[in-house]
Amino acid sequence: MPIADLFLGALLPVLFEMLASHELLNFARRVGIDKLLKKWEKMLTSIDQVLVDAEDRQMTGDPGVKWWLEDLRNLTYDIEDFLDEFTINSMENKSKAEPDTSKVCALLPSCRFKLSPKALMLDHTMRSKIKKMDGRLQEIIARKDVLSLIENRGRRSAYHQLDKPIPSTNGTEPCFISREDEKREILKLLTREEDNRTCMELEVIAIVGMGGVGKTALAQQIYNHPHLTFDEKAWACVSDDFNVLSITKSILETIDHHLSCEGKTLNWLQDELKKNLSGKKYFVVLDDIWNKNYENWTILLKPFQSGAKGSKIIVTTRDLDVASMANARLITLKVLSLDDCMTLFASHALGVQNFAHHPDLEVLGRKIVEKCKGLPLAVKALAGLLRTKVSPHEWEAILNSKIWNLPEERINILPALKLSYLHLHCHLRRCFAYCAIFPKGYEIQRDEVIRWWIAEGLVKEKEGKDRWNAGLNYFNELVQPILAQGSLKSSGIKIIHL
Template structure:
């Protein structure tokens, strides 16, 4: 079932945010096109109100509407690209203006300035593109008028969601342990008057079937005075839900025309003093106030009363303030039994052994979802022809774009209940192939680079992305992988749902190789490399001229073997993809990056981790929109090119595990930098410690290397580490060579001046050469330090008063060769180390005496 136009509606919100941006409106006003952009916004908002009706017509096979929606989707992306290009070029022209002119110019019309021939060409080119977009939008408006589409105020329907009943499934398979555990919760003696038991799991996993089984169990019936079942479904209507419950309890009252107050009073009368069980099936409500109002009549029951809720959303369980019971997918053997029951009316294939192989393969595709198993088995009900079973196995029913089964509609509600910003993020996940382990932090970076998290900046964007990711997990659309805490998976049918939502705009590697019909519509694409990348592998991608993301994923084998990619092939690809915002090419034998990368003016995220590059081309400095530069594990990287300070939008520079990389000149000009994994101290102009002074947005982790290169202690003071309140983890590293000259006095002053902010939680000091540690290291003001490591500080003669660090849990002291005695100064008070869990001393050859306070 195609539901991609719901995603289109979500993407239009991105355009509305951009068109309403004050920065863009100021630029548009300067160029005299602000009224035109306002007109675009008005027209697009009117179209947005027609999308639901357009989708309904598309579902009935209206080819004209389908074509219109396709044109609208492509136009929306092209307008967004145009606005980004407009903002980028205007910002570049602004930066080239003479100092002091930018403010004045913003107050005057563009006609007051003499334009250079280059600027005039830019103006003419942009105006041509704007006129082209305007004509396309007018054409879409004209076509819309002939489609008889109706406005609906932006309401999205669930397309025929059916109520469930309390009657149990005739063919209920397995779930013996789960049923026993729920029965135990229901029949246990309770001191509380009311207990809520949430059963949580993804759509189609069998939550309702399990609830029906326990609801009708004789032990439950015996345990409760009153039972009631209500299917809540996607619309949480307090009046309707209360009415449903009241109608199922004894008394058979007529509830027609009654208000909520009357209904709740009557329900309270029926439940007063009775031990009751109420099942609320398929709850989506996330409003705490609605939940508390619903519970009012239930407060008068007898002790041990229970409410069972089934939901796909862990957030619902949180609102109910009850620990969730998570229902997992059905084991493969149980799925095969369930399939046989619905297809053949028996529990096995003994009478039809020739069909078992097909049954196994069909069940494998259902990935443990009982609803999917029953739906597919229903298509083969009492059909015993091998050809018919083979036809189902090989049918387009498995294609989420063309299938007419009930698998995706059952999951569609999960998508319909996502806010528009979450819909965009979920659709982006369609670039991942099935069974691919998704790295959380990486995905959030891509969301940010694609502008899917709104207009928030800095740490707020990261926190928003983390919140969105956790929301998708809580709604059972993403699941934790068993292999790592940071890796996540999508169930195969959820992956199908994402692909159905995204349609041709998102391309997953290997799924359409060779079929280039819809390649030009793709905006986001993944690629799974082989050992050697032949030019033919990229042929389909070169047809994706509007592509925004090109992401090379890890090989499915899970190894870190690199792939061979020639510079010529890479350059041909980059020249074809001029609208890229995300380019990720990690684990490649790439020794040189083509100069043409500087043409990717929309680029926000560039990942060249674990490649063989020694430097980057000078053209990198032209990427004025670049926010993320990831060079992790580039062990041959020697230097970054001149002009890096021009990347004024750079927020994230990951140069972890780049041992040969020297100092980066003038990095202090990048005042927006939030992540700098390693700062290498240099001696040349613009590479000293004082470059850290203005980097007050740094957060999370920072390593300062080659501190022995500091020439003046004043530079350390100018670094102003005490103002970097976002830093949680800090590493300071001197050279481990103590054979050469080491200025003990200078190093002591440097470390003293490098006093961090009190928010610091983790501190590591390597190979410090001073004789004493600074007083701040043991100061109670650094109350937040949880982990401290002193390593290889061979000349330090005494330990600081670390007992004063009240939050310190882990302390590692290694290679302090000159320490002879550990005494009272180390503890510092009568109640030292109140939080310490781990204390490790290692490689202390001169240590003779340890005085422990009594």
């Protein structure tokens, strides 16, 4: 997904906030366009409901949807500018009516129309602008229907299933590089003598790291380790759809292959799972958890309380808050070293773990691997494109391409990145998307970018000091996952605190 299209998902909530403003609506009622703004709100809502599908179809190369999104993006910018101008005018009119209660308007930039409400609607330029904008919005709606875009209906992404790991735990990665220290630590936790922990205090181990860093691969190594002995084992792929019923069903079907779970209620499934785990030492992996709802987590764990001491649960997640919610023992995965990435790359591209038989490709391979920033998922994806290809020209072509422009069906790092973006809070999405204005390699000054966020209205606190502190919190929330995973330097990001 082109970075510019991130703004659509971030900008539409801003427009909804502006259109819901009581002050703006009161002024719109006085000038006679309140019904028009309400109509715009409904039309934008219908667009918002198909936006995910549109962005997904653009990823597959649909040109009609691509042009529709470009026109929509331009229109949303124009609507925001119009509403900003209209809001300023409403504030100035209020200031004139209450000169002693508001002096802030004197500091606002002068707008093009400083007219009375009546004169405003007689202004030909303004009426023409509104009419053109309304026509463009209706055209966007008509094209939306022609494109047969599908409504979101609560899902985050039409292709979010592609981001889920294949729910198979048979065998392990054919070339699993590094992670020996983390693997040893987890195995020690799984096999250690039990303390006074009760069954109500389930022991949870969280493997935490950024998307593509190898959390699932490590969990598979542990799950299939020959020296681990448990009465029952199960693996469930969770991803962003934390459905307690489907997760419970998946675990139960793994433990009891002959049990028919179709059409059963959650209560029935949990009762059966409780029976199957009662008095047994089990080992369960919950892969790729995003859910931070503690109530849902406790509901999911109810059947597990019947197990024996020594039972263990491993969760993999990109979010430290998930590990905190689960009261888990933390295992943090950092990015791989360049040498480890080179071994992984050679294994998947050439079928061997070094470049001994292809010395002419080693320099190109190293440059390609450097682009992957230590992420094994990116390394394997790029190596897969070059598998069995030994022409330096083909390797140069990959070297000179950009990983985020590669077709989605050939590489699955993009869905992982988009999923990370979708799980940001709305206010953080807008601030993150704003950073697209910085060129690659730009040294972002923290205080500078916070001031720009405030100037653009992306920080919602009203007062100066509170607004600055809120902006600082936004910045820290965006940077924290990178800092926590120890990959700031490897990601090429440099932050300056003034």
